[in-house]
Amino acid sequence: xxxxxxxxxxEIKKVSSFDNFKMQVLATFEQIPLxxxxxxxxxxxxxxxLTSLPEYDSYIEKDFQNLTNFTQKYLELFQxxxxxxxxxxxxxxxxxxxxxxxxxTAYIFDSHxxxxxxxxxxxxxxxxxxxxxxxxxxxxxxxxxxxFGIAICYEIEIPEIAQIYQQKxxxxxxxxxxxxxxxxxxxxxxxxxARAIENQVYVVHCPTVGQEAGIIQDGYGTTSILSPCDxxxxxxxxxxxxxxxxxxxxxxxxxxxxxxxxxxTGAATTVKDRNRRSSLYNIATKL
Numbered sequence: 307x308x309x310x311x312x313x314x315x316x317e318i319k320k321v322s323s324f325d326n327f328k329m330q331v332l333a334t335f336e337q338i339p340l341x342x343x344x345x346x347x348x349x350x351x352x353x354x355x356l357t358s359l360p361e362y363d364s365y366i367e368k369d370f371q372n373l374t375n376f377t378q379k380y381l382e383l384f385q386x387x388x389x390x391x392x393x394x395x396x397x398x399x400x401x402x403x404x405x406x407x408x409x410x411t412a413y414i415f416d417s418h419x420x421x422x423x424x425x426x427x428x429x430x431x432x433x434x435x436x437x438x439x440x441x442x443x444x445x446x447x448x449x450x451x452x453x454f455g456i457a458i459c460y461e462i463e464i465p466e467i468a469q470i471y472q473q474k475x476x477x478x479x480x481x482x483x484x485x486x487x488x489x490x491x492x493x494x495x496x497x498x499x500a501r502a503i504e505n506q507v508y509v510v511h512c513p514t515v516g517q518e519a520g521i522i523q524d525g526y527g528t529t530s531i532l533s534p535c536d537x538x539x540x541x542x543x544x545x546x547x548x549x550x551x552x553x554x555x556x557x558x559x560x561x562x563x564x565x566x567x568x569x570x571t572g573a574a575t576t577v578k579d580r581n582r583r584s585s586l587y588n589i590a591t592k593l
Contacts, residue, residue, distance in 0.1 A: 318516035347398035388415035493529035
């Protein structure tokens with residue numbers, strides 16, 4: 307089985323209203339083929355919406371939670387877009403206000419109008435001042451023809467998360483990110499490649515990029531679609547990658563059968579071998 311995936315590196319821009327932001331989103335989707343079955347957007351790519359609020363110039367970090375003012379319009383936009391385009395859209399993340407507090411939440415929209423979500427389980431230390439809280443669930447989604455997991459930025463740096471997803475049947479891990487330095491970008495990117503190799507899965511990494519005045523942090527990176535570093539893929543495991551700054555879209559087709567065969571007969575059968583020596587790890591953790 308093959309699936310076609312698009313990943314959309316998204317640039318932070320000052321906007322005057324939600325409608326202005328919507329125009330930016332629609333312009334990006336004009337670059338995405340309708341043949342793509344899955345579309346990924348980055349972590350907090352909605353952050354530019356803060357610039358449309360009259361008090362933005364005086365905001366401090368805790369005021370990031372004002373992004374929740376736009377959550378309902380965001381949901382309506384992508385629910386309609388997924389139905390119109392007949393695609394599964396992992397619409398990056400935005401902030402979600404609940405009775406418990408504010409979550410950094412990835413929403414998934416399908417062509418039937420259904421909406422699912424994943425709340426970030428590991429908050430990056432620099433996010434602590436945003437007053438966000440951590441989610442407690444690691445779910446694998448069966449939406450469309452594949453099973454996939456979502457690892458939001460820092461989550462891809464926690465190896466256990468990807469391992470849990472793979473053990474639950476995920477073949478693709480979607481990683482929306484927003485990193486505030488080149489160091490942060492490369493941490494996430496290298497970890498995304500490592501998770502692909504360790505778990506013999508595909509990883510789609512998609513960053514928010516750009517600079518904007520005020521409290522909004524700069525975003526760094528380029529989007530990429532990664533595989534294990536083994537036959538039949540490229541030697542470096544990079545199947546597609548953006549080579550430009552600003553908003554950019556990459557698209558590739560992923561062969562799921564190649565992944566299953568690689569787990570059995572690849573040069574590095576990391577999943578099989580990790581399970582084969584599980585008793586050793588149990589002994590080691592008790593020492």
